[in-house]
Amino acid sequence: MAGALVGAAVGDALAAPFAGAPPGEFSRRFPVPARGSRTEMCGADPGRFTSAFTRTLEALIDEEFTFPDQLCGALAGEPVEPVGSDFADVLRRAIDGQRDAMTAGALAGAVFGMAGIPMRWSSVVHGEAAGRSWRLDDLQELAATLDGHPTPPYDPGHIPRLGPTEVLPGIWAGNLDGARYSDSSFAVISLCRLGEPFGHQVQRMAYLADNDHNTELDVVLEDVLADMAALRAEGRRILVHCHGGASRTGLVLRAWLRRTEGLSTDEATEVVAGRWPYLGLWNASFTAALERLA
Known part of the structure; x- marks a missing residue:
């Protein structure tokens, strides 16, 4: 629906x-x-x-x-x-x-x-x-x-602010509040529900669940990477975030390295882990998606 x-x-x-x-x-x-x-x-x-x-x-x-x-x-x-x-x-x-x-x-x-x-x-x-x-x-x-499955309005709760931190050239990372309160000139890629909308002029929302139930994960990842490439070509600083700044954020950071630098999944993971200590690797479906990425 x-x-x-x-x-x-x-x-x-x-x-x-x-x-x-x-x-x-x-x-x-x-x-x-x-x-x-x-x-x-x-x-x-x-x-x-x-x-x-x-x-x-x-x-x-x-x-x-x-x-x-x-x-x-x-x-x-x-x-x-x-x-x-x-x-x-x-x-x-x-x-x-x-x-x-x-x-x-x-x-x-x-x-x-x-x-x-x-x-x-x-x-x-x-x-x-x-x-x-x-x-x-x-x-x-x-x-x-x-659809018969009503949900209450989303409340993200209170989380300590992480980021924004430049992890890769022109690509920054953060968690939900790190992105929410960041400089409005960032082009924000949001990978989770937000609660109140941000005030950034450019914000793209590609909701991913932090589990193995993303049936069209490859499609979403291609959409995210293509938009990031276009925004970077304009000279935009891009801020990628999810709720905790760990698993979903790490997926996109690693995918960006796979796509732009030709790194293997392991190589991309090593680079991101060395620059963003909050990287989460518990989602096996995300790693599998990285292996499929051309």
């Missing part, structure tokens, strides 16, 4: 600046993925809900929304063939073809899941509905409720 709901919000906001544009305008303006500080999520207020999504969200809250048959099938696990090879391709085709991007995003999100939605898009969705403000975390909490 989270993929469908967030996918609908993303599709709605991504398409809004192209309303009334000629067919193919999205691909003309963005012929390749825009992963830096300025992305395809453009317009006066990038990521903001339109009135159409606001009405949909309020109907969901009031239990008055009728789910399309195809979306119901996808949510039930039935095989559905979206028009595109992945979430981004589905949205590109929908916007270029002047089709309903909110519906296309919902279906693609149901098929490809939250992990398949580019974090540069999902991280910025926001708006007001039902008398309150909404961001990515709020949509995910509502999705859990709609």
Whole structure:
């Protein structure tokens, strides 16, 4: 459900600046993925809900929304063939073809899941509905409720602040509060739930659980590394963090070395451990993902 709901919000906001544009305008303006500080999520207020999504969200809250048959099938696990090879391709085709991007995003999100939605898009969705403000975390909490698994609002609790510390050239590390209270010029890569949003201009949220239940770990890792590469190419200082700054943060730091320096998993681990003493190695699925990384 989270993929469908967030996918609908993303599709709605991504398409809004192209309303009334000629067919193919999205691909003309963005012929390749825009992963830096300025992305395809453009317009006066990038990521903001339109009135159409606001009405949909309020109907969901009031239990008055009728789910399309195809979306119901996808949510039930039935095989559905979206028009595109992945979430981004589905949205590109929908916007270029002047089709309903909110519906296309919902279906693609149901098929490809939250992990398949580019974090540069999902991280910025926001708006007001039902008398309150909404961001990515709020949509995910509502999705859990709609799925029959309500969760209380996230409380990260109090943890001693770690970092930010420059671990690799241009790449800094920290824990949740180390990142939250860091200089706002950092481009932040968040790998955990946040509680209150940060005030940084550039922040990407790629939620990973610190266990072996990340079914699309490779997809998420590729998305994170590609965005990091684009942000570094702009000269941005990148701050990577998770709740404790240990396992998930260490995964991305080591993956960055694997990808950019060609180090083996063991070599990357040795380098990071020597520069970030909080590195956690208890998650075997993370090490396995590093071995698969090209």
